[in-house]
């Protein structure tokens with residue numbers, strides 16, 4: 105059957121990650137897009153391998169060479185998600201983090217610049233670093249101008265070099281600056297996305313099950329609940345985060361791709377200011393959601409322990425105090441606003457963790 109219009113060609117780097125796998129769900133559901141993707145891992149890709157509009161290359165973008173350059177030349181847009189973006193790595197594998205987020209990405213930026221291909225780059229809200237409020241002796245959390253992040257006006261404030269926790273934020277910032285410089289000097293079309301805590305099913309590995317090492321906070325809590333270990337609250341769980349549904353986030357990317365005139369040359373915070381909570385509150389909500397999903401009320405009193413950031417993450421750790429996005433830009437330019445509540449997001453995510461746990465024969469005993 106002849107297609108009514110040309111398919112748009114996307115290259116997605118890091119397509120096998122959390123965000124990438126959800127973008128594939130959306131883009132391969134219709135016939136508007138064909139996707140050529142790269143990832144080191146195919147762990148989340150089984151539903152998509154074999155799809156007629158999806159070509160997958162397993163391996164590092166650093167080794168992809170001429171095949172990647174050719175794909176970038178032919179693409180309507182490149183979405184770059186490839187990264188090491190796990191806080192547990194920032195101060196323990198700083199060289200890997202800097203390479204993955206800066207040096208490995210630069211050839212992609214250069215190839216986009218050379219062919220004039222639109223680069224949609226996933227950066228991070230971590231580029232903002234800490235808030236101005238956190239440096240004021242009296243705090244400043246009653247004035248949004250001192251803690252809210254706005255794409256074009258907020259300063260980017262990072263801690264000292266010896267706090268290696270900032271390797272990720274700094275590498276992401278430098279990549280943004282390279283992209284912007286190529287835009288200014290070569291006219292390369294770009295969009296920078298700064299995500300704020302996207303949560304949803306398939307987020308991260310669960311240690312001891314489908315991966316090793318400490319995952320991001322949600323999967324760390326889920327694994328501790330399943331293993332009946334205490335939830336570890338780093339520095340008392342006082343850091344505040346805004347939680348965004350992966351589905352709201354995918355809506356934003358779809359709106360960007362559908363409206364290049366509105367999304368090119370823009371930086372977008374993609375986050376949900378209505379879903380702000382402390383990590384301690386997130387831990388409580390995870391306990392309650394586990395109780396609801398499994399029917400086991402003992403999860404509601406599951407133990408929590410406080411631990412210092414240095415003991416949990418090692419030397420050179422320091423947290424962002426608060427991350428409150430201003431999302432006016434995305435609303436104005438894209439017509440996007442996030443819709444899903446934290447309760448809804450956690451329910452969907454925990455249901456998936458619990459059902460995949462139950463489907464694992466060797467670990468089925470962990471969840472009652």
Ligand SMILES: NC(=O)c1ccc[n+]([C@@H]2O[C@H](COP(=O)([O-])OP(=O)(O)OC[C@H]3O[C@@H](n4cnc5c(N)ncnc54)[C@H](O)[C@@H]3O)[C@@H](O)[C@H]2O)c1
Pocket residue numbers: 117118119120121122123124142143144145163164165166184185186187188189204208226227228229298299300301302303308
């Ligand atoms: N999820 C969030 O809330 C969030 C927040 C801030 C920023 N981001 C950014 O969004 C992007 C995607 O995040 P995610 O949550 O999907 O992370 P993820 O770790 O689930 O996915 C990243 C994927 O990139 C792949 N990858 C890494 N280096 C690669 C390389 N050299 N070659 C090929 N593949 C490589 C990994 O195998 C992984 O599948 C990252 O750039 C991340 O920094 C995400």
